[in-house]
Amino acid sequence: MPGINIQILIAAVLGVLLGWWVSGLADTSTTREVVLYSSGIVGGIFIDLLKMVLIPLVFTSIAVGIANLQAHHQVHRVWMTTLGFFVVSTSLAMLLALTAANMFKPGAGLELSLFQDAMENFDAKQLTMPEFFIHFFHNLFMNPFAALADGKVLPVVIFALFIGIALVIGGERYRNILKLLQEFLELIMRIVGWIMVLAPLGILALLIKLVGTQDIGVLKTVAGFIGLVFGTTLIHGVIVLPLLLFIVTRKTPLWFLRGARDALVTAFATSSSTATLPVTLRCAEEQLHVRRDIAGFVIPLGATVNMDGTALYEAAAALFVANLVGIELSLAQQLVIFFTAMIASMGAPGIPSAGMVTMIMVLQSVGLPAEAVAILLPIDRLLDTVRTAVNVEGDMVGSLVVQHVTDR
Ligand code: ASP
Numbered sequence: 001m002p003g004i005n006i007q008i009l010i011a012a013v014l015g016v017l018l019g020w021w022v023s024g025l026a027d028t029s030t031t032r033e034v035v036l037y038s039s040g041i042v043g044g045i046f047i048d049l050l051k052m053v054l055i056p057l058v059f060t061s062i063a064v065g066i067a068n069l070q071a072h073h074q075v076h077r078v079w080m081t082t083l084g085f086f087v088v089s090t091s092l093a094m095l096l097a098l099t100a101a102n103m104f105k106p107g108a109g110l111e112l113s114l115f116q117d118a119m120e121n122f123d124a125k126q127l128t129m130p131e132f133f134i135h136f137f138h139n140l141f142m143n144p145f146a147a148l149a150d151g152k153v154l155p156v157v158i159f160a161l162f163i164g165i166a167l168v169i170g171g172e173r174y175r176n177i178l179k180l181l182q183e184f185l186e187l188i189m190r191i192v193g194w195i196m197v198l199a200p201l202g203i204l205a206l207l208i209k210l211v212g213t214q215d216i217g218v219l220k221t222v223a224g225f226i227g228l229v230f231g232t233t234l235i236h237g238v239i240v241l242p243l244l245l246f247i248v249t250r251k252t253p254l255w256f257l258r259g260a261r262d263a264l265v266t267a268f269a270t271s272s273s274t275a276t277l278p279v280t281l282r283c284a285e286e287q288l289h290v291r292r293d294i295a296g297f298v299i300p301l302g303a304t305v306n307m308d309g310t311a312l313y314e315a316a317a318a319l320f321v322a323n324l325v326g327i328e329l330s331l332a333q334q335l336v337i338f339f340t341a342m343i344a345s346m347g348a349p350g351i352p353s354a355g356m357v358t359m360i361m362v363l364q365s366v367g368l369p370a371e372a373v374a375i376l377l378p379i380d381r382l383l384d385t386v387r388t389a390v391n392v393e394g395d396m397v398g399s400l401v402v403q404h405v406t407d408r
Helices: 004-026 032-069 074-102 112-120 129-138 145-152 153-212 216-221 224-250 252-270 274-287 292-305 308-324 331-345 354-365 370-407
Strands: none
Touching: 004 032, 004 145, 004 252, 004 292, 032 074, 032 153, 032 252, 032 274, 032 292, 074 224, 074 292, 074 308, 074 331, 074 370, 112 129, 129 292, 129 308, 129 354, 145 153, 153 252, 153 274, 153 370, 216 224, 216 370, 224 252, 224 308, 224 370, 252 274, 252 370, 274 292, 274 370, 292 370, 308 354, 331 354, 354 370
């Protein structure tokens, strides 16, 4: 039996091929129905299992991570490097998107009337900048039990930060609680190990369903835009991020890819950085050798606020919509897009298609029609695969960079 990494890789390739085969079957075919139905169930269970361990994992890994960092007086440096890395890598992603979109002008020449129906029937939720901020800040601090029960990651991260700091300030007094949390974290990681045994099957099922249900006709109409987003996201994931990693840590791209592969494939198949988090943490600690206190802090935080792929997509999509409706955006307007897309990607939760919701804010920031999101919806599931993989990659690269910088 090949190792789990190889199994996951085989499952991913097989999933795409089988999905392709299913997409060729007639809509009425029973085989198609049975395959899609059963993949839906198996894939769904795999995601549910990951979500099952998510919240206790995030809570304990951050609390323990912070407690250990504080104890070593490194916390300030870790904070600054983490946030600095997040801002730099997200900015590079958006620069790439804006440059490519200005060069290739996706959407120019496409007839908007093709999409009129979709836009008219779409009820865009208004999400203005002030509303977004109210929502964002309101979601930072929450009754921890409500957040735990709802699976809301960001408030859990914040609550765990407080607990971690309190554990250190309390010192000896809370030694037993810290020990308990450390052991609980190990216990959860053991369960994550069991879930990983099912990962090949889950990934196979998710990819069959994803590829099998794509509408090729729609994809063809906006092929230029899809190509641009895929291309730039890949350049960011394959060249920019590995280059950043190499410059700072001298770790080679191949070494990184080998260690990060399971998390990247899981992110690709689930389209959710949050659901992938248990796998990301495992890869960072066990294969990329990031210390638990660093990984436990950088990765859960990154899964919710560091989204290079999402920021890149939102910036490119705004320019695409502008081309469609025939508006030429000035440099100042593109700068507004740059900043709004950065904030929007930070506010987007790590779930499938989350970027679509915060995207409305980006469109509105320069007066583009929010209804245009309707055009992007049918292709979103497909584009979400690579952008989530790059979101997760950014978190792992971030943890390696932070470890390197703070260890010096
Ligand atoms: N699906 C992405 C993620 O989980 C978020 C997005 O929709 O851009 O990272």
